[in-house]
Amino acid sequence: MVQMPKAEETILEINLSALKHNFEYIKSKINNSTKLMVVVKAFGYGSDASIIANYLQKLNADYFAVAYTNEGIALRNSGITKPILVLHPQPVNFTALIQHSLEPSLYNAMVLNEFIKISLEKTQVDYPVHIKFNTGLNRLGFWENDVDYIISKLAETSSIKVKSIFSHLVASEDLNEKEFTLNQIEAFKNITKNFAQKIAYKPMVHICNTSGILNHPEAHFDMVRCGIGLYGYGNSEKENQNFKPIATLKSVISQIHLIEEGETVGYNRAYKSSAFQKTATIPIGHADGIGRQYGNGKGFVTINGQLAPIIGNVCMDMIMINITNLDCNEGDEVIIFGEQNTAEDLAKTTKSISYEIITAISQRIKRTIIK
């Protein structure tokens, strides 16, 4: 492993060779003919959307996905020329979406009709759109019995063309829900078959997210959508071994205190010392994405390879940790999460998941890139 310079302030270190490793691992799980859509919503899962997306474009990712139109516009402005699917566009942004050649997911009659209206106004022909079906998540999507309605709308206009039909799995990482997932895949197959029979061209078909890719090779269809895997998490102990977390959240010890038995630490005196103890103050807080739920002994950080619990309440800009038995000094580097103590390990201390903690890291924290 490359030896990185020690952090001198709070930074999120992003390792592009880990990203490449994860990309290639996912590629090894799919056929050459299956396209790979890389999901870079929420600032590239809390890392840096522009840097991640440009690197993935160089690695020849086929397709990009974001949640919202403004995220797609930011990608266009940062040099992404590959197609970009906007998973959850709002009609208010349809004009901007078309101006930036972004491709909308159309998930109900309201957005379908609104998009047709705007694309006609903008004199579009065959504008690429993606039709989303609900197969059990009950979040966004047409129902299977909407197919005839969609087909009738498509027949009335040449302004749009369906580039893909897709759905989203509810519990692809949970093998206890395998039967539910298989039923979703079956329902989706029936929808796509019905759709295909009623349309003169062949849209792409896709349903798998990261865990779908890993657990359901039979459902890769024409394309898969990979998010969390690219960032280094496989949603299981076994699969985590095959990925490398791309982000390391580092900080430093700002100050060390020696406190007597009975003294308290932090707001509202939430921590009370039971003996003579040593504490350290770290410049990262709930405004940076380390929520209050990580306080009071739940979360922990690592210093020189040794674990130290967060004590008392998490402040907006700082946490305090117990370093009583640790060998460390002011200015020493602190790892909040990284390759060893991962974001998933930290998230588990509060019954959260890797997705939540990595996407919560605030924009205030400086990003540094390692090639």
Ligand SMILES: *Cc1c(COP(=O)(O)O)cnc(C)c1O
């Ligand atoms: C976020 C998202 C994904 C990516 O899921 P991962 O589990 O991170 O791979 C795929 N599809 C849709 C519709 C999403 O919203």
